[in-house]
Amino acid sequence: MNTQNLRKDVHTDGTPVVCVSCEARHRGVCGALTPEQLTTLSKTSYKHKLGEGHELVGEAEKVESYSNILSGVVKLTKTLADGRQQIVGLQFAPDFLGRPFKADSEITAQAATNVSLCSFPKSVIDRMIRESPGLEHKLLEQTLKELDEARDWMVTLGRKTAAEKVASYILMIARHIDPEAGPEGASATFDLPMTRADIADFLGLTIETVSRQITKLRTDGVIVLENNRHVFVPNVERLELRAGS
Amino acid sequence: MNTQNLRKDVHTDGTPVVCVSCEARHRGVCGALTPEQLTTLSKTSYKHKLGEGHELVGEAEKVESYSNILSGVVKLTKTLADGRQQIVGLQFAPDFLGRPFKADSEITAQAATNVSLCSFPKSVIDRMIRESPGLEHKLLEQTLKELDEARDWMVTLGRKTAAEKVASYILMIARHIDPEAGPEGASATFDLPMTRADIADFLGLTIETVSRQITKLRTDGVIVLENNRHVFVPNVERLELRAGS
DNA sequence: ACCCGACGTTGACGTGGATCAAGCAACGTG
DNA sequence: CACGTTGCTTGATCCACGTCAACGTCGGGT
Incomplete structure (x- = not known):
């Protein structure tokens, strides 16, 4: 793992930060981290791929980890007792995946296409959130964006x-x-x-x-x-x- | 304005914080503020009532201010070009009202019942957010709650x-x-x-x-x-x- | 008392989309 | 190659809900 390159990416202009393990910019996460935090995160994060239809939650995958979507589309679905299903959100390439401060989301996340993710343990991020307020700000922004999208879609669904x-x-x-x-x-x-x-x-x-x-x-x-x-x-x-x- | 009482409320056990101007607990705002911030906020906040059907946005009311709902119900609606309307959210008594970091929400907020609010200028809160990370955390929690509610309702609307x-x-x-x-x-x-x-x-x-x-x-x-x-x-x-x- | 307008209910009818069912194209498999 | 499977399309029929219209009920103003 090339920590030199990482440091350089962080320091030269500040903005384009790259995660060493997946070599991708993490919208909403890496951009708000200090170089030290980024190094720590890189040591525990890992890149992996999922085939279409693969579930990411309920099997201790999402519950204990957060992920950045590197490519592909992830669908968030809710299901009624009798099997009726509704997709309540779509997450695209640079989105952050994972629900802070709550283990049970009652939502299923599934790969809608082939998906590649960069994941890291919940505990690491949760600790970094407490340390650096900028990270929480990023999370708030993404959550607000998701809320806007959800409300837009409610109009479509209802009217x-x-x-x-x-x-x-x-x-x-x-x-x-x-x-x-x-x-x-x-x-x-x-x-x-x-x-x-x-x-x-x-x-x-x-x-x-x-x-x-x-x-x-x-x-x-x-x-x-x-x-x-x-x-x-x-x-x-x-x-x-x-x-x- | 009785600053003595305010201080006492903050200091005795920490949790039950009361805004002096509206004499109510503000979920999501006052609870995360320091005594000093609370005093500052109290000087600029004002309590007021709105009749049913009154609009809170589009007339520079919400855009330039945030509010806590003290009583009543506020409906958030979106309207299509041809007049079809969809309510995309309801805010009840202790909710926080107002969209951080974005002036134009494309959403109309209207009093669904008689409503009483405690409002304060956007600029004051925005500055406090930058100063105290706990406040941002509260906002994130409320936003996540709203997102959950929106997604629950999408199932209802769609299925x-x-x-x-x-x-x-x-x-x-x-x-x-x-x-x-x-x-x-x-x-x-x-x-x-x-x-x-x-x-x-x-x-x-x-x-x-x-x-x-x-x-x-x-x-x-x-x-x-x-x-x-x-x-x-x-x-x-x-x-x-x-x-x- | 009267009227009035806002709000709610009820009925008759039409229709958009669900349901049921058949068929087609692309694909992998024995 | 025949075969099943999966994803998509198309047609025929049905019914849940929208539409249109009439009426009831409440409360407020003169």
């Missing part, structure tokens, strides 16, 4: 039609994965990171309805599909219109 | 039937307003703090559907209504069954 829901979903994915697609009449290309079943669970619909609405968007020329996963949006503004603002 | 939604709503209100109603077969009595229109906006339904489902709960003996607002739940467990877990 939009199936057609608007599906358009909103595609638009959200486009903005996350292909953020270069500017707001002004630009086009976008990306892969849907989830199955139709996942999309349905996210939108509070059935797979049949999702399929029909996607077909409609396709026949109307709003999107172009390839292999059921690869999406091309020739005109993002047209998609925005379908999403019901 | 529950109208009957289950209404039962879940009544149950949630019961637990907030009459928390003495123990989980084991106990009864509960309380007033619904919102109109049928608000309930509909909260549940993603129409007022007619809400009315029909309430009527059904009444004719089935799960609840007893009086004046359309006062509710008696003879057996909370029966209501829980209707809420679909």
Whole structure:
């Protein structure tokens, strides 16, 4: 492990901090740590990959550790007693994963795609939180962002039609994965990171309805599909219109 | 203003801290402040009341100030361009109101009932946050709680039937307003703090559907209504069954 | 007392999306 | 190659909920 390089990355300009074990910037974590803390963290963190569908919680994986998502998409789901399921959140590439100050979240985290993570023990981070207030500030910011996203989605779940829901979903994915697609009449290309079943669970619909609405968007020329996963949006503004603002 | 009393409240056992201007405990704020900060805050905070339906945001009220809710219920709503509305959160008596680090929340806060608040300027609190890390910790805890509630409600919005939604709503209100109603077969009595229109906006339904489902709960003996607002739940467990877990 | 408006209930009817069911394409496996 | 499996689409039917409309009830103002 090259501590020299680590130190240099921290000291030269302060901002771009890299975790030595996974060689990635940790949004919300490393950026708020002192060089000493970062070194400590690096000694206990480890990089690993998960296949699609792999569960991250309930098997003592998340409960005892926090993770940064290096690539892929993680879905947070809640399930009713009779099996009805709802996805309550999606975490993308640089997000932080893990619930501070609470072991039981009643939420299941599952890999929606292949995922690679950089994990470290809960105890180490919890101690660092107590030591450096900047870290807590980062956590608060991410939590506020998640709260905003959750509330945005509540409007979609409660008040939009199936057609608007599906358009909103595609638009959200486009903005996350292909953020270069500017707001002004630009086009976008990306892969849907989830199955139709996942999309349905996210939108509070059935797979049949999702399929029909996607077909409609396709026949109307709003999107172009390839292999059921690869999406091309020739005109993002047209998609925005379908999403019901 | 009696600073002697204030100091005494802070010093004797540490925990029960009282704001001198509104004479109430402020969950999430005063409890994390030093005596000096509390004194400073008291000089700028002011207590006031708002009638039902009064807006707290968009008119420079919330943007430039934070508030503690002393009594009443505040609803947070989002509105689509065509007027469809969704309530994305409810804040009850000891909650903190106001979004740190962001002036534009795209959310409207309205008094759902008569509300009394204790407000103070954004700038004062923002400075105190920088000074005392305990305050930020409190904010993080409240934000996490709100996130949990939002995600619980997403399941209700996306996957529950109208009957289950209404039962879940009544149950949630019961637990907030009459928390003495123990989980084991106990009864509960309380007033619904919102109109049928608000309930509909909260549940993603129409007022007619809400009315029909309430009527059904009444004719089935799960609840007893009086004046359309006062509710008696003879057996909370029966209501829980209707809420679909 | 009267009216009025806000709020709530109830009924009749239409429809969006769920449900049930069939079929298709891509894939890996014996 | 036939075979099953998984993911997706499409069609036919049904029903939960929205929509439209009428009516009841309460409280406040003149």
